[in-house]
Amino acid sequence: MPTLDRSKFKYNAKVFEKTCLYCDTVYFANRSTAKYCSSTCKGYANQAKNLNEAAPWNEEDRTIDALLSQVAYLKGQLQHYVNENDELKRIIEQIKKP
Structure with a gap:
C-alpha cells in the first residue's frame, strides 16, 4: 500500500513526495526513481501499456483486484481535487486581503 503519511518514516530519512503515474495518488517514497x-498500480499500468487500454479490467469482470484498483484510482482523483481546492x-x- 502507498505510504500517504510522512510520519511513517524516520525523522532523518530522505523521503520524496511523488505522484503515482497510474492513479495520481500523492504518496511518499524512499527512492527518487519511484513511479x-x-x-498493484505498477502491474495495472504495465497491463494497460501492453493492451493499449485505458483501464486493464472489463466492466463485466468485477474482480476484487479490479475494484481495489478502481478505489485506489478514485482516491488519487479525490486527493488531486482536494489539493486543487486548497490551492x-x-x-x-x-485576493480578499488588501
Whole structure:
C-alpha cells in the first residue's frame, strides 16, 4: 500500500513526495526513481501499456483486484481535487486581503 503519511518514516530519512503515474495518488517514497504508489498500480499500468487500454479490467469482470484498483484510482482523483481546492482557497484568501 502507498505510504500517504510522512510520519511513517524516520525523522532523518530522505523521503520524496511523488505522484503515482497510474492513479495520481500523492504518496511518499524512499527512492527518487519511484513511479507508482504500489505494486498493484505498477502491474495495472504495465497491463494497460501492453493492451493499449485505458483501464486493464472489463466492466463485466468485477474482480476484487479490479475494484481495489478502481478505489485506489478514485482516491488519487479525490486527493488531486482536494489539493486543487486548497490551492484555490489560498488564492481567494490572498485576493480578499488588501
